[in-house]
Amino acid sequence: MRTLAGQPLQEDIVEAIAPALRAIAASIGPEGRHVIYCNGGGVQAARTGSEIARRICSDHFAGRLLKEALVDAERQFGDGTARLAVMAGAALVEARRACEASIETDRLVEALALLRPELDAAFAQETRGCDTGAGLVAAAGVDATLAGLILEADAAAGPGGLVEVSEAPESAVTATDGFSFEARHVGAGALAAMDDVHVIVANEMLTDFRTLVPVIEGFAERGKALLVVARGIEGAALQLLERNRKAGVVKTAALVPGDAGPRAVEILEDLAAASGAAMICARSGTSIEALKPAMLGRAAKFRFERGRVHLAGAQGAPERVAMRIALAEAEIRAKRYLPLDREHAERRRARLAGRWVELAVARGFESAVQVESARRALVALRAARTEGVIAGGGRGLENIADRLRGAAAHDAAARAAAAMADAALRAPGRCLRRNASEAASQARGAMPASVADPARLSRDVLDVALSLAVRLAGIGGAVLRH
Structure with missing residues (x-):
């Protein structure tokens, strides 16, 4: 020493x-x-x-x-x-x-x-x-083809949206309209796309749907679709939904949020606002047994792909959605120097704004490098859009x-x-x-x-x-x- x-x-x-x-x-x-x-x-x-x-x-x-x-x-x-x-x-x-x-x-x-x-x-x-993002993308050193895709993805996302970059068989930009979130299907088999969807949102562990049997029968008679998103779905409740789905009696899907803890609650609250559903939650005095038609949310279309729910035409009240977006933006500002928390808040804002874009980079010899370059270019673009x-x-x-x-x-x-x-x-x-x-x-x-x-x-x-x-x-x- x-x-x-x-x-x-x-x-x-x-x-x-x-x-x-x-x-x-x-x-x-x-x-x-x-x-x-x-x-x-x-x-x-x-x-x-x-x-x-x-x-x-x-x-x-x-x-x-x-x-x-x-x-x-x-x-x-x-x-x-x-x-x-x-x-x-x-x-x-x-x-x-x-x-x-x-x-x-x-x-x-x-x-x-x-x-x-x-x-x-x-x-x-x-x-x-920032009149154009071309100069910012050029500074990132990406090739011309990827630069064009980055600018296309940024334009599709808009000010409040989010662009996710990943590797895929082919390079492409895919814009998703409507409310989007990561979830896990708790049943078996693949979920089909559904139209004219009614939504139940519950910050509860659902285990028994006996009181909902008449509701499900009514959905079957009218040919309507039912989406149930809860903190957990198991036991008799899951068996009832799965039995009816597999038999083709009613179009239904049972899902739980991809996140856990407080972040799962945020997803449920955001989904309730976006779809117009009333949150089922014992703490707020609502229960699945007391569910009424007016407590259901609505969306024009539902699809579930690669662990992500996409709801198009969600029919929540605009002022309720705007309030949730404002809360997410306040969190982004407060967590500016906490990258993981800030990113989570940015995802919430994009989810509520209905602007979720996927930028796929074709797999190849240097695709991992291109993915990182694209992410850095997008960081620069988003920062420049807001503060010049x-x-x-x-x-x-x-x-x-x-x-x-x-x-x-x-x-x-x-x-x-x-x-x-x-x-x-x-x-x-x-x-x-x-x-x-x-x-x-x-x-x-x-x-x-x-x-x-x-x-x-x-x-x-x-x-x-x-x-x-x-x-x-x-x-x-x-x-x-x-």
Whole structure:
């Protein structure tokens, strides 16, 4: 073991993360730039900043910090980890200079916090509306065919919709109209599509349908279809539904939500709102025994494919659905930095809005890479639709740096914070130009004007990069094992 502090420790930190930062910097750029590495007896490629860090960073504590920051950022933002790494590396150089000048880390953190309003204003001045998504998709480095499918899927989903990307035998975009959710069929055999569907929604475990026998007989006489979705369906209740379905007496389907716990309840509540059903729930004073025709929901069509229910023409009250959508949107805002919770809320909004799109990528040699590229492009598109874009290729970030150059710096800490932000903002453009082997005289404006970056994503990535740089520069001592 050895103990390091001060300048020797900072040099050790820089040395530990330098290989990963160089590799990530080399990967920045369009047309699928990536890093080749050896994995046992084979050669593989790493394409995103977080993936490269996972493959290259050592077990040194600084390498672990870098890797963890990039992996967390990928979970939060879905994109931008390569930019984050080169921004953090450039900001770290300035942060080390500040520490060498005896500027305490706490003062540097405070100065960066005071710089936030000026950064926000500069970003706002550079941000414009997203007129077309072509530039954002181009920045993701996907091929022309996939780019067209991504734009088609995004347009089909609309502002409140959701696009799911997966591998399939053939590339295609499939838009689903109406309320859609994952579910499990609790009976046997395949479920047929049904028209003119009546819906029972129960936040209960249904075990006995004796009081519903007259209702089911009435459905059979009129040729109507019945969909039962509950937290659980078993025993005599399931036997009655299955017996009638298999005998062809009545068209029926028995399903439970694909999720469990509180999320299953949310699906049931959303389904009740979308279909106009009254929720069967003992806590609210309703029971299956007291079911009346007015408590049934309605939908024009039902189909069940690959574990997903699709209800077209659901007849819930628009104001009731709008209230549920507003609740989902509030949760999206509240869970912005909690990726799994945010994604769940986005699914709820898309479910209620009736905008669910599947983007299938044809299976092939690089289909897994294309799927990930498509997902990153869609993340960028969705972010840009809501909060605008800045010029891509590093130009927008450099313009923001230019706007900050005239800002007043009252003391050494403020000047150091400004230098960190300036270095971080200019780093992606420098990497892009170096990777493209451009001459210095061609530095600005070389990227196509249509290329753009999501403004909010770029702002968030900058914040994480500056925070990581300060954290690394502020490490005062460490005990290293060999």
